[in-house]
Every structure is written in C-alpha cells, then in structure tokens.
Amino acid sequence: MKDIHHVEQPPSGQAPAPLRGIATMRPTHVNPVTLKRVAAIAGARGLAASVEQTVRGVTSDSRSVVPGDLYIALPGAHVHGHQFGAAAATAGAVAILTDDAGAQALAKHVDLPVLSCPDPRGVAGEIAALVYGTAANTGLGGVELFAVTGTNGKTTTTYFLNSLLRALGNSTGLIGTIEILAGDEPIPSKLTTPESTDVHALLAVMAERGLDAASMEVSSHALAFGRVDGVVFDVAGFTNLTQDHLDLHGDMEAYFATKAELFTPAHSRAAVVTIDDLWGREMAAKATIPVSTLLTAEKGAMGSPGATPEFSGADWKVRGTRRQGIGSAFELHGRGMVLRVQTGLPGGFNVSNAALALAMVADALLDNTPTLDDAQVAARLQDALDRDDPFTVDVPGRMQLVGTAPVAVVDFAHNPDALERALDAVRSPVEGSRVIVVFGATGERDQSKRPIMGAIAALHADVVLVTDDDPHDEDPAAIRAGVLAGALEARERNGLSTVIEESTSRAKAIGRAVELAGAADTILVAGRGHEIFQEVRGVNISLDDRVELRAALAHHGFPVTNAGTIRS
Incomplete structure (x- = not known):
C-alpha cells in the first residue's frame, strides 16, 4: 500500500460502515478530559469552550x-x-472538532457541541496525547519507542528491530505498513503510519499491556500530515533517501526537509543515521538531537559504492560483508564493540537494514541502561544474535x-532505487541464468x-514484463506507456537484447514470467x-x-515455498 493522504468515503454516497481493526484498539482505562480543556489546547472557538462535558476517546x-x-x-x-458528522453523532460522539467550513456545515445537521479551529489536524495529536495519557512528559509506562524513516527499508528495519528486541527478552509492539502488533495480537494496517489519534490510542494500549518496546515506521506522509504529532521517540533511525513521493513534496529538497x-x-x-550517501550525511549534519552515524557501504562489498575517507570516522561501520547462502554475514x-551478524534476506540493502536496527538497539542499551557496562551490552547483543538469528525473520x-x-521472489520495490537494488540482489552467479521481472507503476x-x-x-533484467500495479483512478494504459517508454529507450540506447513485453x-504477467523461466533463472515480482x-x-x-x-510455479511443476499462504 503506497501511503496517500485521504479521508474516509462511504460507498455510493451511503454512510460508512463500522470499522474493525486499528481504531477499535483503545486502552481500557482513560482519565476523562473536559471539552473546555480540549478547546483550550485547540485554541478553538464555539460554545463548547465553556461546557464541562468530558471526552473519553478521540478519532478522525x-x-x-x-x-x-x-x-x-x-x-x-x-x-x-x-460529511460524516451525523454518523459520528449517531455512534455516540459527544462533540466535534473541525475547521470553520466544517463548523458552518455541521451547525445545520448535528445537535452536538462543535469546536472550530483553523487547523484541526495540527492539534489532533496533542489532544489525543492528552486524552490517552501518552504525552511525552507523562511517559508511556516504560515503553521504549523506536522510529524508522527513509525511502526504502523502513518495513524490514522495523521487523528487524522487533525481532532483535524480542531476542533480548522484551515484549514488543509494532506499527507499520503491513500490520500492527500489540504484543502477539496482529491487526492489518491501513497506512504506513496511522492517523495521530490512532497512534496515541495504540501507544496507550501498549503501555497498558506492559510492553517493553515498540517500533514504528514513520513515512514522509506521516510527518507532513501530523500523524506522529505529540509522540517523542527514544531512538529514530534513517535508512536512505531516493526519489519517491514527489507528487506530494514537489522536489527532493522538500522531501528531505x-x-x-x-x-x-x-x-x-x-538517532542513528545511515550516511552511505549525501542525503544521509546532510541528515546527520542538520539533526538537532544527538546522532550516531552508521556507514554500511564497503568498497567492493556486494556492489556498494564504497566508503569515502572523510566519512571513515562514523560511529558504527559495517565490515567484512560476505555472501552466505542467499543472505549475508558481516x-x-x-562504540568499542565488534558484533558478528548475519541475515538470511538477500541484498546489500538488507545488510544496511540489519546494521541500522542493531545500532539503534545498541545505542539504546548503551545510553539508557546504567546497570550494564559496555562489555555486558556487547555480550548480551552477541548472545541474542547467535541464539535467535533475529535478522532472518520473515518480512x-x-x-x-x-x-x-527458478528462484522466485516477491518484493515491495516501487521506486527506482528500490527496483534497481532488488534486481541486483536477485541476480544469480550461475552463468547463463536470467532475471525476469514483473512490475508496473502506481497511478x-x-x-x-x-x-x-x-x-x-531494461538495464538490470533480461526479460521485462510491464503490467499494472495499483492504477487507482488513472488510465492503466497510460501508466504502462510511461514505463514502457523508458524501457524501450534504454534498450535501444544501450544496444541491449532485453525482452520487453x-x-x-x-x-x-506473473504466469507469463513462469512460462518463460527455466530452473536456473530468477523471477522478481x-x-x-x-x-x-x-x-x-x-x-x-x-x-x-x-x-x-x-x-503459476506449481502449475509448471516448479518447487514452491509456503510464502503464498502467509498471513497478510
């Protein structure tokens, strides 16, 4: 799911049906907050500012x-x-907070106190933090919070964090693209980061259940639309920055900002910031919080561009990367320690993801656990790495x-950098083997x-099958045409023999890829x-x-794993 800002829409003009999932996760105990206090935080106008009615939950x-x-x-x-104010009133809402346009419309349709402020989204996080007791200065009942941002690698890094934290004996939560976990309870996710009202409700649930730590993906949409407002993370991590979401941000500089x-x-x-490229180095330089730097690019290691001498003084460095099965060891x-690490996931980018997760947890232990000295922290981490192999978790x-x-892989790569890295990662060393890729672009x-x-x-695969991703409301043929134009031009310009369909x-298209494949080939969808x-x-x-x-693999008599039946 490629994150996009939206507001609920009912089918065929009807009122929306009740939701199950994220928003039903509420803490059992909430200290009621008066509307007067809510209005004061929001700087809201309206009669509700003087009402002593209390609020026990918040949702958008x-x-x-x-x-x-x-x-x-x-x-x-x-x-x-x-437009959904009447439905909210029927469901039991005690008041509505909105902007001036919304307040004027609601005055004619609902018999509830309506508070109006210029930017309701901008105050939603602070209000939710107050109602759910998750404000930064109140603490979260001992839940240590980890955040990961960047263009690629957020999901895998949060899964790696969650797996490593569990290997260290912690009870954990996870908020991300694929699912939300509060302990062992999985809940399908709607957005990379839920709305701020749901984030604070989830954090309150995690605190109430006594979880030790939680990891969260934080997308640029989440930051732009205030979905993590009112949340202060203990350690934030940065993976990389490459072209994506320019439909929202306009250019790379605004995306970076x-x-x-x-x-x-x-x-x-x-924070721990990966400084393999210029964007990472700029992020480390501009951060206004304590930062540890991480260098994962080794010269000649798995196709990486190599570390430049001026950045050899990074706080954390990946060394000795070597291929191990389809994964890597490094x-x-x-900070005075050398940790031996492995991951069963292919690609140099997963070395970077694993190193970032490990550095974030190591920093948290070194800086926030006064009862352990550095040697004890290193020993504890190495024991978890050796015993549980936390970076070979299924994502x-x-x-x-x-x-x-053939090796057949499904990946989320939906931007140029991710696609290039994925194609390079699956390339087999077997002479004569081909890479067949099935992909499209999002509408x-x-x-x-x-x-x-x-x-x-066209440059990194031998067979290219261009098809649809999620067209949304755009003409699928026009989307494919844009992708095909780039593939055909690159083939002609470079004199390639790439098959393009x-x-x-x-x-x-997936069936066609399998039909074309031999046992020594690789298919990437x-x-x-x-x-x-x-x-x-x-x-x-x-x-x-x-x-x-x-x-398709089974139909053609090729061996398969159980990945096609995994819980989503």
Missing part, C-alpha cells in the same frame, strides 16, 4: 466512533470529514522467497519515475509486496502476487 474516523468520543472532522483530498522533522526534539531524543564495529512481501528453482503518484523505472528494468493483467488487493477505479480487486506466483 467516524466509523470508529464509540460513545464518549471527540470526533475530529478533517478536510481531505476528496471529501471533508464534516519533511523527513528531517523526525530528527528534532519535537519527535525524537536520539561485522558491525562501533511479508519484502524479498520474500516463493520458489527455489496518481509521481509520474516522472515511471520511465526511470522502465529504464532500470506488456500485459494488461498482472496475474497473467516487484511493486506490491504484501498487498492483497489491487485498486482499480475505486474497486479493490483480490490480487496477491505471492499467491499468483506460487500457483
């Missing part, structure tokens, strides 16, 4: 309203939340192995990356990863790349 989704809630009606990309907001005292106490050097739809001969997103991705596919059906629905003109069509790939 009318489908998740329960009695006692404040419903925050937000303006969205397509509709305004005030949005990401950089995480590395300020308003959102984090400390050492992480830093749904992230370099996920579906078949073995209603940055159109400039489509020909770039097409060119990358177009398919209007993603399932048929890229772009959708863990997603189980394809959105076409507002309709969600059942489509799981892993299931389709597994079925």
Whole structure:
C-alpha cells in the first residue's frame, strides 16, 4: 500500500460502515478530559469552550466512533470529514472538532457541541496525547519507542528491530505498513503510519499491556500530515533517501526537509543515521538531537559504492560483508564493540537494514541502561544474535522467497532505487541464468519515475514484463506507456537484447514470467509486496502476487515455498 493522504468515503454516497481493526484498539482505562480543556489546547472557538462535558476517546474516523468520543472532522483530498458528522453523532460522539467550513456545515445537521479551529489536524495529536495519557512528559509506562524513516527499508528495519528486541527478552509492539502488533495480537494496517489519534490510542494500549518496546515506521506522509504529532521517540533511525513521493513534496529538497522533522526534539531524543550517501550525511549534519552515524557501504562489498575517507570516522561501520547462502554475514564495529551478524534476506540493502536496527538497539542499551557496562551490552547483543538469528525473520512481501528453482521472489520495490537494488540482489552467479521481472507503476503518484523505472528494468533484467500495479483512478494504459517508454529507450540506447513485453493483467504477467523461466533463472515480482488487493477505479480487486506466483510455479511443476499462504 503506497501511503496517500485521504479521508474516509462511504460507498455510493451511503454512510460508512463500522470499522474493525486499528481504531477499535483503545486502552481500557482513560482519565476523562473536559471539552473546555480540549478547546483550550485547540485554541478553538464555539460554545463548547465553556461546557464541562468530558471526552473519553478521540478519532478522525467516524466509523470508529464509540460513545464518549471527540470526533475530529478533517478536510481531505476528496471529501471533508464534516460529511460524516451525523454518523459520528449517531455512534455516540459527544462533540466535534473541525475547521470553520466544517463548523458552518455541521451547525445545520448535528445537535452536538462543535469546536472550530483553523487547523484541526495540527492539534489532533496533542489532544489525543492528552486524552490517552501518552504525552511525552507523562511517559508511556516504560515503553521504549523506536522510529524508522527513509525511502526504502523502513518495513524490514522495523521487523528487524522487533525481532532483535524480542531476542533480548522484551515484549514488543509494532506499527507499520503491513500490520500492527500489540504484543502477539496482529491487526492489518491501513497506512504506513496511522492517523495521530490512532497512534496515541495504540501507544496507550501498549503501555497498558506492559510492553517493553515498540517500533514504528514513520513515512514522509506521516510527518507532513501530523500523524506522529505529540509522540517523542527514544531512538529514530534513517535508512536512505531516493526519489519517491514527489507528487506530494514537489522536489527532493522538500522531501528531505519533511523527513528531517523526525530528527528534532519535537519527535525524537536520539538517532542513528545511515550516511552511505549525501542525503544521509546532510541528515546527520542538520539533526538537532544527538546522532550516531552508521556507514554500511564497503568498497567492493556486494556492489556498494564504497566508503569515502572523510566519512571513515562514523560511529558504527559495517565490515567484512560476505555472501552466505542467499543472505549475508558481516561485522558491525562501533562504540568499542565488534558484533558478528548475519541475515538470511538477500541484498546489500538488507545488510544496511540489519546494521541500522542493531545500532539503534545498541545505542539504546548503551545510553539508557546504567546497570550494564559496555562489555555486558556487547555480550548480551552477541548472545541474542547467535541464539535467535533475529535478522532472518520473515518480512511479508519484502524479498520474500516463493520458489527455489527458478528462484522466485516477491518484493515491495516501487521506486527506482528500490527496483534497481532488488534486481541486483536477485541476480544469480550461475552463468547463463536470467532475471525476469514483473512490475508496473502506481497511478496518481509521481509520474516522472515511471520511465526511470522502465529504464532500470531494461538495464538490470533480461526479460521485462510491464503490467499494472495499483492504477487507482488513472488510465492503466497510460501508466504502462510511461514505463514502457523508458524501457524501450534504454534498450535501444544501450544496444541491449532485453525482452520487453506488456500485459494488461498482472496475474497473467506473473504466469507469463513462469512460462518463460527455466530452473536456473530468477523471477522478481516487484511493486506490491504484501498487498492483497489491487485498486482499480475505486474497486479493490483480490490480487496477491505471492499467491499468483506460487500457483503459476506449481502449475509448471516448479518447487514452491509456503510464502503464498502467509498471513497478510
């Protein structure tokens, strides 16, 4: 699911149906807050400012309203939340917070106190933190919070964090693209980062359940739309920055500036920043919180660009990377320790993801556990790494192995850098083997990356099958045309023999890839990863790349894994 800012929309103009999932996760015990106090925080206008009515919950989704809630009606990309005010009132909302336009519309339709402020989204996080008791100065009952941002690698790094923290004996939570976990309870995720009201409710649940730590993906959308407002993370991590989401941010400088907001005292106490490229170095330099730097690029190691001498003084460094099966083994050097690490996931980028997760946890232990000296921290980490192999955890739809001969992999790569890295990672050393890639581009997103991705596919694969990703409301043929133009131009310019085909059906394109493959080849199905629905003109069509790939492999008599049946 490629994150996009939106507001709920009912089918065919009807009122929205009740939601199950994220928004139903509320703490059992909440200290009621008066509307007067809410109005004071929001700087809100309206009669409700003098009402002593209390609020016991907060949500910006009318489908998740329960009695006692404040419903925050937000303006969205397509509709305004005030349209669902009556539904929220029927569900038991005690008041509504919105902007002036929403307040004027609601005055005619609902018999509830309505508070009006210029920027309801901008105050939603602070209000939710107050209601759920998760404000930074109140603590979270001992829950240590880790955040990961960057263009690529967020999901895998948070899974690595979660796995390592568990190996160290912690009870953990996870908030991310694929799912949300509060202990062992999984909940499917709607966005890379939920709305701020849901984030604070989730954190309150985690504190109430006595969890030790939680890891969260923080996208640029989350920062731009205030979804982590009021949350202060103990350690934030930065993976990388490459072209993506320019439909929202406009250019790379604005994209960087949005990401950089995480590395300020308003959102984090400390950070680990990967400095393999110029964006990472700039992030480390501009952060206004304590930063440890991480260098994972080794000269000549797995195709990396190499470390430049001026950055050899990084706090953490990856050394001795070598291929181990389909994964890698390496050492992480830093802060007086040398840790031996392995990951079963392929690609140099997963070395970087594992190193970042390990450095973040190591920093947290070194800086926040006064009862352990440095040698004890190193011993504890090495024991967890050796005993539990935490970086060989299964990450749904992230370099996920579906078949073995041919090697068949499903990955979420949906931008140029991720696609190039994924293609290079799956390239077999067996002479004569080919890489066959199935991919497309997402509709209603940055159109400039489509020909770039097409060119990358033509340059790094032997067979390119261009098909649909999630077209949304855009013409699928126009999207494919943009991708194909880049692929065909790159093939001609470089005198390549790359086979390039177009398919209007993603399932048929996956079948075609298997039909063309030999046992020594590699198939990469890229772009959708863990997603189980394809959105076409507002309709969600059942489509799981892993299931389709597994079925096609079995049909042709090739061996398969159980990845096509994994819980999503």
